[in-house]
Amino acid sequence: MNSPVQRMADMPAQLPAAPESPAAERSRFFNSGNAFNIKLPVVPRQVFTSPAEAAMSGETRLIACDQAEALGAPFPATTPLMLAHYARITSGDTLEIDFAATGTIAYVIVGSGDLQRGDEQVRWGAGDVILIPGGMPSRLSASSDAVLWLVSNEPQLALDGSLPGLDAPVDLIHYPAAEIARQVELIYQAAPDETTSGIAVIFSSDRLQAARNILPSLTLSLNTLPPHTHQRGHKHNSAALTLIVQGEQCYSKVDGHDCAWAPWATLVTPPGSPHSHHNGGDKRALFLIVQDGGLHYHARTMGFEFLE
DSSP, X not given: OOOOOOOGGGOOOBOOSSOOSHXXXXXXXXXXXXXXXXXXXXXXXXXXXXXXXXXXXXXXXXXXXXXHHHHTOSSXXXXXXXXXXXXXXXXXXXXEEOOSSSEEEEEEEEEEEEEEETTEEEEEETTOEEEEXXXXXXXXXXXXXXXXXXXXXXXXXXXXXXXXXXXXXXXOEEEOHHHHHHHHHHHHTSOOOTTOOOEEEEOOOSTTTTTTOSSSSOEEEEEXXXXXXXXXXXXXXXXXXXXXXXXXXXXXXXXXXXEEOOTTOEEEEOTTOOEEEEEOSSSOEEEEEEESHHHHHHHTOOOOEEOO
């Protein structure tokens, strides 16, 4: 009786039969049946409220929004390519950050202080956004108790083991709160149309102006919602990390589930998930969104689609 033929999809990784060198011994082979059916854990839909609450008191420290275990990642990650932290810095103290990342997006939730990177210095306050290039340490010194929201592409670089060089592809950039507020009011004087996904300020720089990104792989926007309105349901292939800046009686609907907003919480929207944002209150809602959209724009894989 003939043995059943093994299915290609069930074959294990194949090793070389007679390698003649260590380099040849390291080779592995798959086939068209077993190389494309990799099952990875989904990106969990999540609202991080505890890290935000914990950052409002206590000693100087970093608090990660880490989903590595759920993602099956061997390194800290909030989504496969992004990692969010809350940074707590007590008055008069200093926190040094040196993430293995192309750069870090920082939003000042409360407090004030100075950032020192090499020979450049920025004075920051509540509501400011700062882009901090990688490649060397930066020192955040607080003149009053401070909390910052930090998002980097550290998991992206950890995936392929690359490290940022000293010649970072971005510069230190400061977006003061007053200028951000001015930009918001400018777009409220313009009229959106049916192609507009929302009313948002998009952050970029002189070096990345053509790409309209804040980092080569990450995008940053300050989204708004007028009272008693919602952002049309939509989906895209980029994952999103959303910091709740301002909003009463607000929530997001992700994959059909209502995700209630909490002050300064971080909302994780998985890639490809249908979602919408809703403001049932009497004040304008503000929410800061970081996406790994730069990679998808470059690869032509964003896949943005309105669902209503």
